[in-house]
Amino acid sequence: xxxxxxxxxxxxxxxxxxxxxxxxxxxxxxxxxxxxxxxxxxxxxxxxxxxxxxxxxxxxxxxxxxxxxxxxxxxxxxxxxxxxxxxxxxxxxxxxxxxxxxxxxxxxxxxxxxxxxxxxxxxxxxxxxxxxxxxxxxxxxxxxxxxxxxxxxxxxxxxxxxxxxxxxxxxxxxxxxxxxxxxxxxxxxxxxxxxxxxxxxxxxxxxxxxxxxxxxxxxxxxxxxxxxxxxxxxxxxxxxxxxxxxxxxxxxxxxxxxxxxxxxxxxxxxxxx
Numbered sequence: 218x219x220x221x222x223x224x225x226x227x228x229x230x231x232x233x234x235x236x237x238x239x240x241x242x243x244x245x246x247x248x249x250x251x252x253x254x255x256x257x258x259x260x261x262x263x264x265x266x267x268x269x270x271x272x273x274x275x276x277x278x279x280x281x282x283x284x285x286x287x288x289x290x291x292x293x294x295x296x297x298x299x300x301x302x303x304x305x306x307x308x309x310x311x312x313x314x315x316x317x318x319x320x321x322x323x324x325x326x327x328x329x330x331x332x333x334x335x336x337x338x339x340x341x342x343x344x345x346x347x348x349x350x351x352x353x354x355x356x357x358x359x360x361x362x363x364x365x366x367x368x369x370x371x372x373x374x375x376x377x378x379x380x381x382x383x384x385x386x387x388x389x390x391x392x393x394x395x396x397x398x399x400x401x402x403x404x405x406x407x408x409x410x411x412x413x414x415x416x417x418x419x420x421x422x423x424x425x426x427x428x429x430x431x432x433x434x435x436x437x438x439x440x441x442x443x444x445x446x447x448x449x450x451x452x453x454x455x456x457x458x459x460x461x462x463x464x465x466x467x468x469x470x471x472x473x474x475x476x477x478x479x480x481x482x483x484x485x486x487x488x489x490x
């Protein structure tokens with residue numbers, strides 16, 4: 218395989234790295250979106266490792282910076298952020314279609330990247346599937362029970378909490394960055410729409426978001442029968458952190474994504490680069 222840098226987009230404002238397999242393997246390309254404000258390499262070079270592994274398996278890939286992130290500039294178009302993300306991803310699909318002949322695409326993103334992938338998958342007909350890393354999830358009764366019950370049964374933890382509460386003189390600071398989550402019913406309906414259009418969805422959650430997700434069963438608690446849909450895959454890596462800082466955790470994650478892709482979108486005619 219070989220990698221090539223491109224400046225592309227309707228305004229020539231986007232920058233990305235396309236990875237092209239040594240021989241034609243899959244008509245499905247994989248596009249990896251920024252994780253928050255992190256450059257296209259991803260946290261701890263996760264996106265680089267992921268795309269190169271997928272290239273070796275026969276999948277064309279593109280890791281790129283959305284408008285105003287990393288090396289990409291502004292498009293100059295009067296669009297909302299969601300509209301801009303959709304336009305940027307459409308440009309990315311056009312690029313990978315020209316370079317590798319892809320006709321369908323799988324989107325992958327971590328955290329806000331997963332949310333952006335969700336927004337695109339809701340409306341873009343060329344999306345065949347998506348990998349959502351720590352994407353939308355909502356606290357459930359089961360989550361609260363699993364989260365609070367062990368703490369309520371720990372006398373030392375309760376005593377420490379009460380001491381800290383008495384010593385607190387000012388309200389806790391608000392987080393520097395906060396995300397407004399859409400209503401759960403809206404997200405459930407949007408996922409159902411993706412499945413109705415034939416998209417295949419992979420949801421992976423890490424132990425780094427235990428404040429929101431703490432058990433594989435929670436996906437079903439949150440989204441009901443969608444969890445048992447044959448095109449839905451759910452995994453929980455309880456021992457990993459949110460950004461996959463450890464090399465072993467990244468290797469396990471990438472292996473899981475590759476296995477899911479090969480099952481859902483098999484690449485053929487692959488030769489070892």
